[in-house]
Amino acid sequence: MRRPGRAEERCNVNVQYRAQYLDLAGMQNLQMVSRPVDSADHPARGGRDVAVIGAGIVGAMTAGALLRDGHRVTLIEPGEPGGEQAASFGNGAWISPASxxxxxxxxxxxxxxxxxxxxxxxxxxxxxxxxxxxxxxxxxxxxxxxxxxxxxxxxxxxxxxxxxxxxxxxxxxxxxxxxxxxxxxxxxxxxxxxxxxxxxxxxxxxxxxxxxxxxxxxxxxxxxxxxxxxxxxxxxxxxxxxxxxDPGAYVSALVRQAQAGGARLVPARALGFAFGPGPQGKRLVAVRTDAGDVACQRAIICAGIASAELARQAGDRIPLxxxxxxxxxxxxxxxxxxxxxxxxxxxxxxxxxxxxxxxxxxxxxxxxxxxxxxxxxxxxxxxxxxxxxxxxxxxxxxxxxxxxxxxxxxxxxxxxxxxxxxxxxxxxxTPDGLPVIGPSAQHPDIVHAFGHGHVGLAAAPATAELVADLLAGRTPAIDPGPYRADRF
Ligand SMILES: Cc1cc2nc3c(=O)[nH]c(=O)nc-3n(C[C@H](O)[C@H](O)[C@H](O)COP(=O)(O)OP(=O)(O)OC[C@H]3O[C@@H](n4cnc5c(N)ncnc54)[C@H](O)[C@@H]3O)c2cc1C
CATH class of the missing domain: 3.30.9.10 (D-Amino Acid Oxidase, subunit A, domain 2)
Incomplete structure (x- = not known):
């Protein structure tokens, strides 16, 4: 029997995802806004299918760091990246080690x-x-x-x-x-x-x-x-x-660069998550959005002030x-x-x-x-x-x-x-002045990267690297302990 090629294997995996999700959700006509994420939009370089929710400075930087690690990245953002709906648009523009x-x-x-x-x-x-x-x-x-x-x-x-x-x-x-x-x-x-x-x-x-x-x-x-x-x-x-x-233009340039590096930008609002059975409980299969579902293996919540509701959907109560x-x-x-x-x-x-x-x-x-x-x-x-x-x-x-x-x-x-x-x-x-960076306590396939308060512009690159380290299973250069979601 002919063994399937790599591209075919990837395609089958996505068909399985889809079938599992449809089974679980019992929704026959679910619209997938995402073509299979391993399609021609994404260069096949190994890594995982990662959905980054929110394209403010934290999401834009995180997308870049994940692409460098060979992940296939989909950015989900309802507004203009770097647009005035984001805190990243109108901040004081300080990049201060003194903050x-x-x-x-x-x-x-x-x-x-x-x-x-x-x-x-x-x-x-x-x-x-x-x-x-x-x-x-x-x-x-x-x-x-x-x-x-x-x-x-x-x-x-x-x-x-x-x-x-x-x-x-x-x-x-x-x-x-x-x-x-x-x-x-x-x-x-x-x-x-x-x-x-x-x-x-x-x-x-x-x-x-x-x-x-x-x-x-x-x-x-x-x-x-x-x-x-x-x-x-x-x-x-x-x-x-x-x-x-120009903080807004900077975010927009970072997102354009991520797109040039293979990231896909989906103009949609994330609403929650869909899970399928996995070896150790449920595993993430998609981010649900107002324009359909985006299949993924990991999701990073970088939605600024809207992140607490998404974290709640992942089972974590974060005071934001x-x-x-x-x-x-x-x-x-x-x-x-x-x-x-x-x-x-x-x-x-x-x-x-x-x-x-x-x-x-x-x-x-x-x-x-x-x-x-x-x-x-x-x-x-x-x-x-x-x-x-x-x-x-x-x-x-x-x-x-x-x-x-x-x-x-x-x-x-x-x-x-x-x-x-x-x-x-x-x-x-957050009330303690520290961001939440790291896996959700309930669903480790979902990773938090939000809550940067007064220092989100300055802290975004280090946050992005920490998220990339955690996804890769590398020992992070920065101790993630203080930013854990379950500290609250
Ligand atoms: C007046 C002011 C001055 C500041 N000055 C500084 C400063 O000088 N230096 C500094 O470092 N920081 C400063 N900050 C803080 C900094 O701006 C923020 O911490 C930072 O912009 C947060 O970035 P973010 O990417 O987490 O969120 P945001 O920039 O808010 O981006 C979140 C993105 O997620 C999107 N989104 C929302 N909901 C969803 C959803 N359901 N699905 C998908 N996407 C969604 C939004 O449309 C948005 O684009 C300041 C903030 C303010 C308000």
């Missing part, structure tokens, strides 16, 4: 009444959301109630962030979008030494995790930020820090809340700024990008579905105007640029008018 300080730190509970009453602060909790948020808030408080816990969180964040600038520079170079990531350092601004010392714990955590920072004051500080209000007298420069000049954030952009801001800055009294990122001066920040704990409260974007605008006197004035003659991507272009009549665009997005946040 190791969790939101929850000892003494936080004392500030809670202020967060509920001060509508103009950097963190607010909407009263209406409070009952549903209480369990998350209790865990959030507990995660930061003692110094050893906060130190452990900082160490676990550092493992993902330490090499973030280098990883992103490499990734951007490989996508043909090399110019989108630049390493010019990141600057934390303080009015004075007392304000800096009030953040002693943050800098101790950074120092303990190998983050190097240089103090700048006087002329050295003015040379970095010539247009910033004189009120700021001290800066801490993290020279290793990088930033992205939206820390909603806002962003405004001045296309022609008349300020010279060649590197991103963060003022201690405003807690927002002001980043020079391709599109102009991007101001991102605010934490608003509210229901995911609640409409944006644009007053929070207005607070960003107001604060940016306090920081940069030039933003308060009317149209001014163009100011010389210190570097090509600084905010004002030489010779152009720069405008201090209101920012041209505003945006609200969802930081997918």
């Amino acid at each position: 190791v300080v969790p939101m929850s730190t000892p003494g936080l509970w004392k500030k809670l009444p202020g967060y509920l009453s001060d509508r103009s602060g950097p963190l607010v909790i909407r009263w209406r959301a409070l009952p549903a948020l209480l369990p998350w808030l209790l865990r959030f408080w507990w995660a930061g109630h003692s110094l050893p816990r906060v130190q452990a969180t900082a160490r676990a964040l550092s493992a993902l962030l330490r090499d973030a600038p280098e990883r992103h520079l490499r990734a951007a170079a490989q996508t043909g979008a090399a110019g989108l990531v630049v390493q010019r350092g990141l600057l934390y601004l303080y009015p004075d030494r007392a304000a800096f010392e009030a953040e002693a714990l943050s800098w101790r955590l950074r120092h303990d995790n190998g983050v190097l920072a240089r103090e700048l004051d006087g002329a050295a500080l003015r040379a970095q930020v010539p247009d910033v209000e004189a009120h700021y007298g001290l800066g801490l420069l993290v020279a290793a820090g990088a930033h992205c000049l 809340a939206s820390e909603r954030g806002y962003r405004v952009v001045w296309p022609d801001a008349p300020v010279r700024l060649s590197l991103p800055v963060m003022p201690s009294d405003g807690k927002m990122a002001l980043t020079p990008t391709r599109g102009g001066l991007r101001v991102a920040g605010q934490v608003e704990l509210a229901e995911v579905s609640a409409p944006p409260d644009w007053r929070r974007a207005d607070l960003l605008t107001r604060f940016a105007r306090q920081m940069f006197p030039a933003l308060r004035a009317g149209p001014r003659p163009g100011l010389a640029s210190a570097a090509p991507e600084t905010c004002s272009a030489e010779g152009r009549a720069a405008s201090a008018a209101a920012p041209a665009s505003r945006w609200m997005g969802h930081r997918p946040s």
